Amino acid sequence: MARSSQFLIMLMLLTLGACASDDEQVFIAEEPVDLLYNKALASDVAGQHKEAVELFAEVERQHPYSSWARRSILMAAHAAYKAQNYARTIADTERYLQLYPGASDAPYALYLMGMSYYDQVEDVDRDQGSTAEALKIFNTIMARHPNSDYALDAKLKRDLVLDHLAGREMEVGRYYLERNYYGAAIGRFNEVIRRYETASHTPEALYRLVECYAAIGLVDEARRVAAILAYNGADTVWYEKAYRLLDGDIKPPKGFVGSISEYLGL
Numbered sequence: 001m002a003r004s005s006q007f008l009i010m011l012m013l014l015t016l017g018a019c020a021s022d023d024e025q026v027f028i029a030e031e032p033v034d035l036l037y038n039k040a041l042a043s044d045v046a047g048q049h050k051e052a053v054e055l056f057a058e059v060e061r062q063h064p065y066s067s068w069a070r071r072s073i074l075m076a077a078h079a080a081y082k083a084q085n086y087a088r089t090i091a092d093t094e095r096y097l098q099l100y101p102g103a104s105d106a107p108y109a110l111y112l113m114g115m116s117y118y119d120q121v122e123d124v125d126r127d128q129g130s131t132a133e134a135l136k137i138f139n140t141i142m143a144r145h146p147n148s149d150y151a152l153d154a155k156l157k158r159d160l161v162l163d164h165l166a167g168r169e170m171e172v173g174r175y176y177l178e179r180n181y182y183g184a185a186i187g188r189f190n191e192v193i194r195r196y197e198t199a200s201h202t203p204e205a206l207y208r209l210v211e212c213y214a215a216i217g218l219v220d221e222a223r224r225v226a227a228i229l230a231y232n233g234a235d236t237v238w239y240e241k242a243y244r245l246l247d248g249d250i251k252p253p254k255g256f257v258g259s260i261s262e263y264l265g266l
Helices: 002-026 033-045 049-062 067-082 086-099 106-118 129-144 151-178 182-195 202-215 219-233 237-245
Strands: none
Touching: 033 049, 033 067, 049 067, 067 086, 067 106, 086 106, 106 129, 106 151, 129 151, 151 182, 151 202, 182 202, 202 219, 202 237, 219 237
């Protein structure tokens, strides 16, 4: 019985010790707001971004009604982005924008959110969810905050995202073309031209249309597309390929000034 009692006491002591150890890992003592915020900032500057995230969160927890709390939400998102914790960044920036939609830092919050999605964009054969979200957010920045410090980079990133999406369509189009599914391939290449006309893939998309139309005997249609390629990409390898494919029978449209998609009736 004595041994049993001793064992129970020892077990309780060990359990209490473990609890104390756990508390030491997660407990952050109450501190003055400026001291705690500066400690978080110092961690972030030192590259200890994960620690900074938790310290900024503590500022908000310990001093929820201070002006520092508002600033700390965005700084926590910033530190989380540096730590490549994109889910945390997205969650914090969404919360910030819900609480302070008209804040002067709203463009930066949107930009951080957009970059978190952008940095998750994978190769063209992967899921496009992050790509679509990044595109939506960069468009929002350009529309709502055109004069902000982030609008120019948002436009650049938006164009890169569009190019990425065009690359996805091209990948599928080539897949159909290689298997002689010309109708499906034409649909994909037309989609590139209609939705992503300024993308770097447009000259190839035009050539692939020439290739498809020529393969199914629609030579006049092939020449019409090749004429637009001559106008928009005469210095590209895709025009050279089209020229050889049609034995040089290409006449660029006279005085063409409209968009490619309008000319092709897309």
